[in-house]
Amino acid sequence: MKTLSIAAALALAALAPAPADAALKVVTTVEGLASLAREVGGDRVQVTSLSRGIQDPHFMDANPTLAVKLRQADLLVDIGLDLEIGWLPPLVNQSRNPDIQPNGKRRLTAASAVAVMEVAQGPVDRSMGDLHPAGNPHFMSDPRRVARVAAAIAAKLGELDSGGAQAYQARLAGFRSRLEESSARWQAQLAPEKGRRIVAHHNSLTYFLDWAGLRAAGYLEPKPGIPPPPSHLAELVGVVKAEDVKGIFLENFYDRRSADIVAKYTGARVVAIPGDVGGFKDERGVLDPKDWFEYMGALVKLVTGALR
Amino acid sequence: MHWLVVVTVLAVNPDLPEPTSPARETPEEKKKLEEEIAKELGTPSLRAPPPSAPSAAPVLAGPAPSASAGSSGTGQAGGSPFARILLLPDISAVGSGALAWNSLDVETASPRSDPFAPAHELQPIFQELELGVQAVVDPYARADIFLSFSPEGAGVEEAYLTTLGLPLGFQIRAGQLYAPFGRQNQQHAHVWAFVDRPLALARLLAADGLGGPGVDVSWLAPIPWFAELHLAYQSLAPAFDPESHRGGLARLIQFFDVSDASTLGVGVSAARIDEAGEDASRDVLGADVFVKIRPPSGRSYLALQGEVLLRRLSGSEAAGGAGDVPEPPGTEWGGYAQAVYRDGPYLAYGARYERAPAATGGPEHRASALATWFPSEFERIRMQLSYDRLPGGSNGFEALLQLEFAIGAHGAHPF
Numbered sequence: 001m002k003t004l005s006i007a008a009a010l011a012l013a014a015l016a017p018a019p020a021d022a023a024l025k026v027v028t029t030v031e032g033l034a035s036l037a038r039e040v041g042g043d044r045v046q047v048t049s050l051s052r053g054i055q056d057p058h059f060m061d062a063n064p065t066l067a068v069k070l071r072q073a074d075l076l077v078d079i080g081l082d083l084e085i086g087w088l089p090p091l092v093n094q095s096r097n098p099d100i101q102p103n104g105k106r107r108l109t110a111a112s113a114v115a116v117m118e119v120a121q122g123p124v125d126r127s128m129g130d131l132h133p134a135g136n137p138h139f140m141s142d143p144r145r146v147a148r149v150a151a152a153i154a155a156k157l158g159e160l161d162s163g164g165a166q167a168y169q170a171r172l173a174g175f176r177s178r179l180e181e182s183s184a185r186w187q188a189q190l191a192p193e194k195g196r197r198i199v200a201h202h203n204s205l206t207y208f209l210d211w212a213g214l215r216a217a218g219y220l221e222p223k224p225g226i227p228p229p230p231s232h233l234a235e236l237v238g239v240v241k242a243e244d245v246k247g248i249f250l251e252n253f254y255d256r257r258s259a260d261i262v263a264k265y266t267g268a269r270v271v272a273i274p275g276d277v278g279g280f281k282d283e284r285g286v287l288d289p290k291d292w293f294e295y296m297g298a299l300v301k302l303v304t305g306a307l308r
Numbered sequence: 309m310h311w312l313v314v315v316t317v318l319a320v321n322p323d324l325p326e327p328t329s330p331a332r333e334t335p336e337e338k339k340k341l342e343e344e345i346a347k348e349l350g351t352p353s354l355r356a357p358p359p360s361a362p363s364a365a366p367v368l369a370g371p372a373p374s375a376s377a378g379s380s381g382t383g384q385a386g387g388s389p390f391a392r393i394l395l396l397p398d399i400s401a402v403g404s405g406a407l408a409w410n411s412l413d414v415e416t417a418s419p420r421s422d423p424f425a426p427a428h429e430l431q432p433i434f435q436e437l438e439l440g441v442q443a444v445v446d447p448y449a450r451a452d453i454f455l456s457f458s459p460e461g462a463g464v465e466e467a468y469l470t471t472l473g474l475p476l477g478f479q480i481r482a483g484q485l486y487a488p489f490g491r492q493n494q495q496h497a498h499v500w501a502f503v504d505r506p507l508a509l510a511r512l513l514a515a516d517g518l519g520g521p522g523v524d525v526s527w528l529a530p531i532p533w534f535a536e537l538h539l540a541y542q543s544l545a546p547a548f549d550p551e552s553h554r555g556g557l558a559r560l561i562q563f564f565d566v567s568d569a570s571t572l573g574v575g576v577s578a579a580r581i582d583e584a585g586e587d588a589s590r591d592v593l594g595a596d597v598f599v600k601i602r603p604p605s606g607r608s609y610l611a612l613q614g615e616v617l618l619r620r621l622s623g624s625e626a627a628g629g630a631g632d633v634p635e636p637p638g639t640e641w642g643g644y645a646q647a648v649y650r651d652g653p654y655l656a657y658g659a660r661y662e663r664a665p666a667a668t669g670g671p672e673h674r675a676s677a678l679a680t681w682f683p684s685e686f687e688r689i690r691m692q693l694s695y696d697r698l699p700g701g702s703n704g705f706e707a708l709l710q711l712e713f714a715i716g717a718h719g720a721h722p723f
Contacts, residue, residue: 054605061602062723063571064534064563071477071528090722093450094536096528098473101447126686126715226684227654253605255652 024161027073027100029084030057031277032140033110033149035292037077039175040154044164050091053278053289056253058225062087070095073106075160077153080111083137106160111137113152114145117206129223140276141299142207143183146292150175182293186300190214193307197243199236199268201250201259204275208299217243220250220258228258240266247306251275271306274298397443397451400716402498404435412704418696419548419633419667421505421515422458423708434459435710436497442719448473452719454496465496466519477528486519488526488538488559489577490615491596493518499721501611501648501656502678503692503710507664508642511547511635512592512619518579520544520552534563546581546590548633553590555581563723566599573598573723588623600723609650616643633667640665648678656680670699687713 023046028034034049041047050066051057057079070076070091078084092100099106116135124133139145154172158165190212197217198209203224209216218239222232239245245268248259252272259270274280277295280288289295408425412418425431437457444450449469456465468483486494492506493513505517522542529535538559543552561575577594594617602609620639642664650656658678666672676694683689689711696704 052604056605056607059607061571061600062720063565064536064573064723065565065571067528068532068534071530086720088720090720093470093472093479094528094722096472096474096477096479098447101444101472126684130685 024074024157024164025072026075026077026157027069028076029078029088030140031279032146032292032295033077033079033153035277035295036146036150036175037075037153037157039292040150040168040171041157042167042171044161044167045157049278050088051276053274053276053295054253054280056251056275057083058086060084060087062090064091064094067091067094070100071097073097073100075106075108075156076100077108077110077156079137079140080109081116081134081137082132108152108156110149110152111135111139113148114139117210118203129221130225131223136203136206138204139207140292141205141296142211143179143186143296144211145207146296147176147179150179178293182296186296187212189300189304193304196307197245198303198307199240199245199248199259199262201248201254204251205249208303212300212303214303217245220248220262233258233261236262237265240268246308247271247303249273249303249306252279269306271302273302397441398717398719400440400442400714400718402436402438402440402496402712402714402718404437404498404710404712406433406435406503406708406710407431408433408709409707410704411706412696412698412702414704414706417667417698417702418507418672418704419511419515420507421510423504423710424706438465438496438498440716440718442717444472445469477530479526479528481524481526482522484519484521485524485542486517487522487542487544487555487557487579488524488540489513489518489557489579489592490559490594490617491573491575491598491613492615495721498712498714501613501658501680502646502660502676503690503708506615506642506644506660507662507672507674508617508644509615511664511667512617512640512642513594514544514546515548515633518544518546524557533565534561536561544579544581546592547635551584553582553584555579569603570599570601571723583621583623585623588621591620591622593618607650607653611648611650612646613648614643614645617641636665636667636669653685654682656682666699668699672699673697686715687711 023044024041026037026041026045026047028037028047028049030051031049031053034047037045037047048069050069051060073095076092078088097106098104101107102109116139118136120131120133120135124131140149150172154168157168194213195215197215199218199220200216201220203216203219205216218236220228220233220236222228240262245266248263248268248270250256250259250270250272251274253275256270256272262268263270274289274295277289277292279295289298406423407430408423409430410425410427413427414420414424423433423435425433435458439455439457441453442451449471451467451469453467454465456463464484466483466485468481468485471480474480488494490509490513492500492509520543522540524538524540526536526538529537538557538561540557542555542557544555545552557577557579559575559577561573563571563573566572575596577596579592581590581592582588583590594615596615597613599612600609618639618641621635621637642662644660644662646658646660648656648658657680660676660678662674662676664672664674674694674696676692678690678692680688680690690709692708692710694706696706698704
């Protein structure tokens with residue numbers, strides 16, 4: 001049996017394209033996770049993201065060409081909480097990589113590392129919209145949670161590549177101190193706006209607002225994933241006026257017509273924000289965040305700019 | 309078939325080292341302890357759980373990173389503890405019904421799959437209720453079961469096991485399954501862009517989808533693009549034949565990223581199915597193309613799809629088909645080409661052209677137009693108008709208004 005598996009391994013090695021180097025192949029579902037994996041993995045990892053920052057991660061296609069990337073993955077890092085439920089499971093099955101199945105030893109679901117908000121309490125059905133019953137999956141814009149995700153990635157990388165465990169921890173420490181520094185700076189920028197209210201398209205800023213000390217006055221979507229009827233927008237106009245909301249924020253992959261309508265009747269500003277790392281661009285073409293720090297910095301800048 | 313045996317042997321020995329994974333060191337003590345425990349339990353160390361196997365159950369898994377999750381913000385570590393705790397499989401139901409009007413007596417003039425109405429009658433039709441029960445069986449396999457309830461009765465549409473852990477890119481599906489032939493044959497009706505099955509698929513492949521009990525072995529080639537080879541052996545009831553016959557199938561499907569926004573899929577399929585009568589057989593060859601053009605940041609896309617089928621009935625008196633509906637003997641071909649434009653999340657429009665052998669011989673041409681409204685991801689209402697031109701100059705017109713809905717946790721569909 002052993003000879004057979006060696007022979008098989010040789011056959012495979014002969015068939016497979018030569019690996020660039022011995023780097024651990026990390027595949028992530030979103031660009032934000034890829035950026036964290038690069039931060040803590042450094043040269044020891046080779047990171048690919050399945051989706052791009054300009055895409056809505058809820059509505060990716062289960063394109064089989066992505067399964068090819070998963071086939072050779074040494075580690076798959078996903079967000080979890082059903083964010084990728086519409087496309088990731090068939091790709092993982094197609095990839096024939098048993099270790100990246102849920103709970104597999106080469107799978108890290110980032111949600112398992114963080115405290116999840118908006119966990120459904122009590123019965124849930126789709127009359128409440130297309131919600132995530134296990135909780136809100138948009139935690140990558142909260143530096144506190146990102147620190148935990150980075151720690152989980154470093155721990156997982158150390159598990160899979162024990163030779164590099166120390167290096168990963170060292171890089172993690174570096175990342176954390178950078179994060180603390182940046183966090184303090186961002187918080188200082190946000191400080192004058194504390195307690196202010198904003199309107200968002202989807203409940204994708206819940207964690208960011210919690211961290212920033214801001215609050216959502218309302219959402220363009222009446223329920224997650226449900227398009228706003230005029231009655232809802234009319235109500236929102238009232239809310240925006242009553243609560244002196246200055247900014248309406250939406251990821252740049254959403255249709256901004258509804259936001260523009262509310263803005264027209266209230267004078268609030270509509271601000272297109274990047275959905276993730278790589279999620280260029282706002283209309284003025286200023287933003288093209290290349291890593292998580294740039295993404296977060298852009299978000300803080302856009303929010304403070306609009307509220308001022 | 310030697311390699312198949314090899315694969316099977318590998319499958320039941322999950323402890324074999326994975327050739328692709330890089331060497332990983334577990335602390336020696338741990339390994340030693342593992343071996344000792346294995347001895348104590350009387351398990352040959354060969355059978356010890358492999359380090360590469362997916363961890364068995366969440367409770368047995370090593371400390372998750374969540375163990376370190378603290379109190380930043382509010383909420384619960386890892387999300388809802390109730391989401392999967394009951395170990396229930398994912399259960400879903402998909403229902404469909406239509407309002408149909410036909411100018412032809414479809415059953416004799418243009419036999420096809422549902423839905424259709426008696427000539428010149430506006431008829432409400434219950435099409436199908438599909439009940440899906442899907443779950444992972446164990447760390448080595450998952451099961452997908454689809455029961456179908458329709459006016460013809462209840463049946464097992466599909467019920468198969470899929471391996472998750474075979475090495476070398478192999479995967480085996482076994483059970484009741486749709487044959488890996490072409491693109492649309494393997495899709496359930498609620499995935500189709502158009503309301504009905506193309507005539508060519510109904511007449512040259514099978515009226516209700518070519519499928520049956522059997523096994524499908526597939527291999528994902530270790531190359532930079534997606535190339536999957538299927539070999540299947542199944543018991544199949546082709547065309548309008550109520551009887552099942554043994555059949556062997558082969559399919560190669562490849563997908564390429566042509567650009568940032570477009571993907572091309574090309575497949576070729578071949579099937580040989582026994583026919584009643586000595587040395588009688590049915591050979592079917594197929595080619596399918598699928599192109600999806602979707603700018604990455606949007607929800608709109610254009611999907612082009614086409615299939616061509618060539619069917620040959622050969623040997624003995626069965627060369628006219630043994631089914632309920634007469635089949636033109638000898639060699640026949642047919643196909644379809646369709647374009648669907650998805651206009652944002654809520655609307656889609658499509659056009660389809662078909663060619664199929666008519667029941668009486670000669671080619672039948674059909675053109676259809678489609679408009680779809682998706683009130684949400686879980687509901688769609690479609691209007692399909694078709695114009696049929698039969699050999700001999702007669703024409704047919706069909707109008708279908710169809711409603712479809714899905715509830716529960718229904719697994720995501722392949723591309």
